[in-house]
Amino acid sequence: xxxxxxxxxxxxxxxxxxxxxxxxxxxxxxxxxxxxxxxxxxxxxxxxxxxxxxxxxxxxxxxxxxxxxxxxxxxxxxxxxxxxxxxxxxxxxxxxxxxxxxxxxxxxxxxxxxxxxxxxxxxxxxxxxxxxxxxxxxxxxxxxxxxxxxxxxxxxxxxxxxxxxxxxxxxxxxxxxxxxxxxxxxxx
Amino acid sequence: xxxxxxxxxxxxxxxxxxxxxxxxxxxxxxxxxxxxxxxxxxxxxxxxxxxxxxxxxxxxxxxxxxxxxxxxxxxxxxxxxxxxxxxxxxxxxxxxxxxxxxxxxxxxxxxxxxxxxxxxxxxxxxxxxxxxxxxxxxxxxxxxxxxxxxxxxxxxxxxxxxxxxxxxxxxxxxxxxxxxxxxxxxxxxxxxxxxxxxxxxxxxxxxxxxxxxxxxxxxxxxxxxxxxxxxxxxxxxxxxxxxxxxxxxxxxxxxxxxxxxxxxxxxxxxxxxxxxxxxxxxxxxxxxxxxxxxxxxxxxxxxxxxxxxxxxxxxxxxxxxxxxxxxxxxxxxxxxxxxxxxxxxxxxxxxxxxxxxxxxxxxxxxxxxxxxxxxxxxxxxxxxxxxxxxxxxxxxxxxxxxxxxxxxxxxxxxxxxxxxxxxxxxxxxxxxxxxxxxxxxxxxxxxxxxxxxxxxxxxxxxxxxxxxxxxxxxxxxxxxxxxxxxxxxxxxx
Numbered sequence: 001x002x003x004x005x006x007x008x009x010x011x012x013x014x015x016x017x018x019x020x021x022x023x024x025x026x027x028x029x030x031x032x033x034x035x036x037x038x039x040x041x042x043x044x045x046x047x048x049x050x051x052x053x054x055x056x057x058x059x060x061x062x063x064x065x066x067x068x069x070x071x072x073x074x075x076x077x078x079x080x081x082x083x084x085x086x087x088x089x090x091x092x093x094x095x096x097x098x099x100x101x102x103x104x105x106x107x108x109x110x111x112x113x114x115x116x117x118x119x120x121x122x123x124x125x126x127x128x129x130x131x132x133x134x135x136x137x138x139x140x141x142x143x144x145x146x147x148x149x150x151x152x153x154x155x156x157x158x159x160x161x162x163x164x165x166x167x168x169x170x171x172x173x174x175x176x177x178x179x180x181x182x183x184x185x186x187x188x
Numbered sequence: 189x190x191x192x193x194x195x196x197x198x199x200x201x202x203x204x205x206x207x208x209x210x211x212x213x214x215x216x217x218x219x220x221x222x223x224x225x226x227x228x229x230x231x232x233x234x235x236x237x238x239x240x241x242x243x244x245x246x247x248x249x250x251x252x253x254x255x256x257x258x259x260x261x262x263x264x265x266x267x268x269x270x271x272x273x274x275x276x277x278x279x280x281x282x283x284x285x286x287x288x289x290x291x292x293x294x295x296x297x298x299x300x301x302x303x304x305x306x307x308x309x310x311x312x313x314x315x316x317x318x319x320x321x322x323x324x325x326x327x328x329x330x331x332x333x334x335x336x337x338x339x340x341x342x343x344x345x346x347x348x349x350x351x352x353x354x355x356x357x358x359x360x361x362x363x364x365x366x367x368x369x370x371x372x373x374x375x376x377x378x379x380x381x382x383x384x385x386x387x388x389x390x391x392x393x394x395x396x397x398x399x400x401x402x403x404x405x406x407x408x409x410x411x412x413x414x415x416x417x418x419x420x421x422x423x424x425x426x427x428x429x430x431x432x433x434x435x436x437x438x439x440x441x442x443x444x445x446x447x448x449x450x451x452x453x454x455x456x457x458x459x460x461x462x463x464x465x466x467x468x469x470x471x472x473x474x475x476x477x478x479x480x481x482x483x484x485x486x487x488x489x490x491x492x493x494x495x496x497x498x499x500x501x502x503x504x505x506x507x508x509x510x511x512x513x514x515x516x517x518x519x520x521x522x523x524x525x526x527x528x529x530x531x532x533x534x535x536x537x538x539x540x541x542x543x544x545x546x547x548x549x550x551x552x553x554x555x556x557x558x559x560x561x562x563x564x565x566x567x568x569x570x571x572x573x574x575x576x577x578x579x580x581x582x583x584x585x586x587x588x589x590x591x592x593x594x595x596x597x598x599x600x601x602x603x604x605x606x607x608x609x610x611x612x613x614x615x616x617x618x619x620x621x622x623x624x625x626x627x628x629x630x631x632x633x634x635x636x637x638x639x640x641x642x643x644x645x646x647x648x649x650x651x652x653x654x655x656x657x658x659x660x661x662x663x664x665x666x667x668x669x670x671x672x673x674x675x676x677x678x679x680x681x
Contacts, residue, residue, distance in 0.1 A: 118276065121342045129393045133400050140413050176345065176386075177356045 007044025007105075014038060015098060024088055027146070027153040032160045035078060035101055042105020049106050057110045064114030067107040068123055074100050079134055081145040081154070088148045128168045135161030200588060202277050203264050204663060207581055209281065210257040211656040213288070214574065215649060217249035222645040225614075228630045229639035237317055239628035240301035244326075247304035248291050251430055252333060254569055256284055257577040258436035259340055262384060264580075265377040265443045270347035276339050283336030290329030298322025303626070305426055306330065308398065308418035312406045323406045331399050338392045345385045348378065358382030359467065360460035373455040376442040383467045384432045390471060391432070395425030416483060420474075427474040434536060434568070435466070437576030438507055441529045444583050445511060448526050449518035453510060462502035469499035479552040489549060496547035504540060508533050524593050524658075525586060527601055528579035535571025535608070539564060542616060559637075560619025567612035570648070571605070578604075578655045585662035597658055604651035610644025 013019060014037055023034040050057055061067040077083055078101065086093040112120065138158030144151050220242045226232045227239055234242075263277055294300040300322035302310040311323040348358040352374060356362075359382050363373040374382075398421040404411050446453040475492030478484050511533050520526060542564035546555050555561070585591040614637040619625075623634040630638060 117346050118273065118339065118342050121346065122339060125338065125342070125389070125393060129396045130400075132393075133397045136397070136401065136413065136417065137404070137411075140417070142412055143410065176349065177354050 038101035042102030046109035064111035067111030213253035225642035236628035280336035287333035294325025391428035525582035532575035539568030563615030600654035607647030614641030
């Protein structure tokens with residue numbers, strides 16, 4: 001249960017008002033640090049959740065596909081600039097953020113290990129192209145997309161996405177050309 | 189029937205279904221091509237808007253069909269060496285059919301006519317020729333098609349890594365650097381499949397990015413993007429994806445000639461080096477589609493030109509030379525399959541020359557927007573990739589249950605060869621007299637070659653219909669005869 005405690009601690013830190021306000025004041029930190037940390041908190045808490053309700057996850061997400069589809073939907077929603085913008089001005093959207101993103105973490109923990117190697121690769125490559133697109137979108141957009149953030153901030157966020165895409169490409173290359181072993185690709 | 193034979197039959201069923209879909213798609217696509225030539229030749233009349241719809245559907249269907257056929261060839265032979273997923277092959281076919289329906293609906297029901305290259309911002313800026321729904325049907329259809337192919341290449345990559353350790357080893361890098369002996373090199377089918385897996389995954393990721401960007405722009409035109417980056421991504425997808433079809437198709441040449449001549453076609457060190465070169469060059473040459481974009485960085489244009497010379501040639505040389513050597517004094521008995529495989533080498537070799545000419549910047553500025561370019565890719569794809577496809581179909585028919593070829597098939601072979609030389613020649617001639625490409629209406633001076641091309645195209649369609657009928661005959665009798673009589677299949681069983 002060490003992970004669960006860490007997850008709860010992380011979650012509590014993230015909802016402390018000054019920390020929340022500070023993180024949300026910078027677009028890049030909001031999207032690329034707060035969001036992933038909320039997902040991480042959920043993933044850590046997932047240790048307890050999955051142990052507590054194993055039957056439900058087995059019944060509703062036996063092969064990981066249902067969970068990962070939900071993960072994709074929620075994360076795609078949070079990549080919309082409008083969703084991020086509204087979380088700053090509408091309290092129930094903010095509340096939804098603090099519930100949905102940890103939920104993504106829990107679902108991810110359950111689904112990822114159940115997915116086949118093809119499923120995992122497909123999801124990973126899907127996010128790779130999606131992050132590349134988001135980078136381009138935020139850098140190249142001719143208008144201010146969010147009311148709460150300046151154009152320069154959205155460009156910084158765009159470059160953040162580009163860096164993440166670059167890291168993902170390097171990861172894929174080392175996985176396919178260097179660390180490929182017979183053991184990690186057995187499933188179809 | 190043993191369990192293994194049932195498995196082989198089920199595998200072949202899937203491949204056969206895929207090839208039937210391909211054959212019918214090619215016929216439909218070619219009919220649209222002929223109609224366009226007839227319109228350009230002034231022999232029939234059609235509204236320009238209709239012409240551009242035909243142009244869109246022709247390009248999409250032909251590239252899609254070539255890719256579908258080529259993946260079937262790759263899958264069939266690669267499955268002799270690594271364990272591939274039949275489920276994924278099935279999913280790809282289903283997604284392809286869904287995509288084809290969406291593209292057709294978008295084009296004919298909603299009048300989308302932005303060509304298969306969907307070049308930004310054309311899908312959104314149609315001058316009211318088509319609306320949002322048509323563009324969305326088309327773009328999402330292409331996205332669905334891409335998802336299927338991406339899954340297929342993820343699976344081939346997984347299977348190659350599982351068997352050989354990494355994609356680098358699938359390309360034989362450990363043999364190139366001397367860690368392993370040449371005799372332990374991966375077979376040509378694996379090398380080619382690895383190359384295609386690498387380049388097509390890259391292409392599909394670029395394509396999906398630019399497709400979604402186009403979709404955003406179509407839904408909300410206020411979101412605009414850098415058109416130069418969009419064009420780069422579009423051709424990083426389009427060029428690689430179209431080009432890779434021949435690298436998949438050529439697997440049939442390697443496998444078939446080795447079986448027919450009873451001589452092994454091994455991967456030598458030179459062969460492996462050339463395939464690695466082509467892997468990198470295929471990824472880098474697409475700027476030759478942007479030589480007329482003066483705002484492109486100069487170094488990229490120079491790279492596009494120089495690497496275009498270097499791209500196709502290594503693999504072409506090693507394959508064409510290998511094909512000549514393996515056949516020389518082998519006592520091979522020629523039939524439709526081996527004949528078409530050999531013809532495809534001719535199509536590839538000759539078809540690449542106009543492309544290399546056009547990739548020279550000074551020539552490109554004059555020729556690129558003329559029908560010279562379709563002249564190149566009709567020969568390269570038609571006489572190259574599509575010939576490989578039908579070679580594979582005849583191979584399957586003979587190999588699977590020994591279906592005999594008739595005089596009609598042999599006549600169709602020559603009709604196909606001369607017909608496609610006629611079609612390509614008519615395009616090249618049009619290019620040489622500066623006929624612009626993608627023009628619905630031609631001046632009287634431009635009409636002669638288009639008329640000739642249309643007649644030659646009719647010959648090709650008749651020939652291909654005969655090929656497909658032969659294949660359908662094979663399907664109707666295959667359940668009665670032996671299946672999986674292939675040497676490798678027997679070994680597997």
